[in-house]
Amino acid sequence: DPFSVSAHYLTASVPGPAVIRTQTVRTGRTLSTGQASLFQYAEDGSEVERIRVLATYGDLDTLPDDVRTTALPPAMPDRDHCLGPSDGAPRIPGSSAITDRLDIKLDPATVGWAIGAPSGKGEMRGWFGLADGRDPDPLSLLLTVDALPPTSFELGLTGWTPTVELTTHIRCRPAPGPLRVAITTRNLAGGFLEEDAEVWDSADRLVAQSR
Amino acid sequence: DPFSVSAHYLTASVPGPAVIRTQTVRTGRTLSTGQASLFQYAEDGSEVERIRVLATYGDLDTLPDDVRTTALPPAMPDRDHCLGPSDGAPRIPGSSAITDRLDIKLDPATVGWAIGAPSGKGEMRGWFGLADGRDPDPLSLLLTVDALPPTSFELGLTGWTPTVELTTHIRCRPAPGPLRVAITTRNLAGGFLEEDAEVWDSADRLVAQSR
Numbered sequence A, B: 001d002p003f004s005v006s007a008h009y010l011t012a013s014v015p016g017p018a019v020i021r022t023q024t025v026r027t028g029r030t031l032s033t034g035q036a037s038l039f040q041y042a043e044d045g046s047e048v049e050r051i052r053v054l055a056t057y058g059d060l061d062t063l064p065d066d067v068r069t070t071a072l073p074p075a076m077p078d079r080d081h082c083l084g085p086s087d088g089a090p091r092i093p094g095s096s097a098i099t100d101r102l103d104i105k106l107d108p109a110t111v112g113w114a115i116g117a118p119s120g121k122g123e124m125r126g127w128f129g130l131a132d133g134r135d136p137d138p139l140s141l142l143l144t145v146d147a148l149p150p151t152s153f154e155l156g157l158t159g160w161t162p163t164v165e166l167t168t169h170i171r172c173r174p175a176p177g178p179l180r181v182a183i184t185t186r187n188l189a190g191g192f193l194e195e196d197a198e199v200w201d202s203a204d205r206l207v208a209q210s211r
Helices: A097-101 A138-144 B099-100 B137-146
Strands: A002-008 A017-028 A030-042 A048-056 A067-069 A101-106 A123-130 A165-168 A178-183 A187-189 A197-198 A206-210 B001-010 B019-027 B030-043 B047-057 B068-069 B102-106 B121-130 B165-170 B179-184 B187-189 B194-199 B206-210
Touching: A002 A138, A002 B001, A002 B047, A002 B165, A017 A067, A048 B001, A048 B019, A048 B047, A048 B102, A097 A101, A138 A165, A138 A178, A138 A206, A165 B001, A165 B165, A206 B187, B001 B137, B099 B102, B137 B165, B137 B179, B137 B206
Parallel strands: none
Antiparallel strands: A002 A048, A002 A165, A017 A030, A030 A048, A067 B187, A101 A123, A123 A178, A165 A206, A178 A197, A187 B068, A197 A206, B001 B047, B001 B165, B019 B030, B030 B047, B102 B121, B121 B179, B165 B206, B179 B194, B194 B206
């Protein structure tokens, strides 16, 4: 299972074929580390590296049950009172076919951007599921942390926010059922901002954190 | 200048010689990415990799001045009312010669662990300076985020906390003068915890964030 995954985004990916090359960096008793690079091909046939990832893996099932937390699941309406595409909610600008694979319902309090009335707060909240109804697993959490619209929309900024770096920590195997995602931005400066995502499962456990 | 640095810790370093090997991953117009590995030598002379780092660099001086933030500097006493070694404050367990190079004064509210009375909150706060009086710079911020005692001490946990992964984001060039560091842990689960550090400069700007 992934425990800690750090990705640096090098160049903008385009839809189409890609090659991923992997390397085992270290194999340990409880934790092992690997590296991967995703390549695509330029017009002249040369390889262009898109993303490079360092990741540490372990076995979530072997971890002790102890939890000490001050983190609480986000306060947001039931799934039925959140907004998805079938509720006339706006499509995420710039999004592509990938959103058809997802079942995202946004907290109405964080979709002001869609009607030209952003809250001015760097927050985004929603329910996350996979469109085919599959339950979440540790690997799918890596998608969950990065699937909501950017908090910058609620800060009143338009345009896409390219990612420089994304690190995700997986904390336990998620229980079946829909996930809640809360993303906050504390600080925007010099054209860069951080997004802190927390993912909660149906058993109210914090299953993933990312920045 | 470092913008975003992700380090995965592979094996425990020991005091002594080390070799660092670097690789340029991508050179871009505004951002460039590199990779580095730190090696030490085993008793049989073979190399052992200690840390592998992916890092994205740019020029902080070219960034626009815009700041939108809800983040506030930590509430803590003046430097003179915080506790350093000369105030009889305890040495950080397990710490070595490196602490002699630092000038750290801890908020009394977060040193309960030193007298067997941890607060139970996952918080650590303090003033940070370099012992030789040098002003902070973007590179020294990478040390600042990791220099305070672990928040686990205030959670009542003893023993050292090995680091799996540490990502640091540098947000601007720090103003001269002492820095304030605030570290919080929202969630401990399965024997792993996150530490979120924020570093503030003398001009009240958030200059670095790490997890």
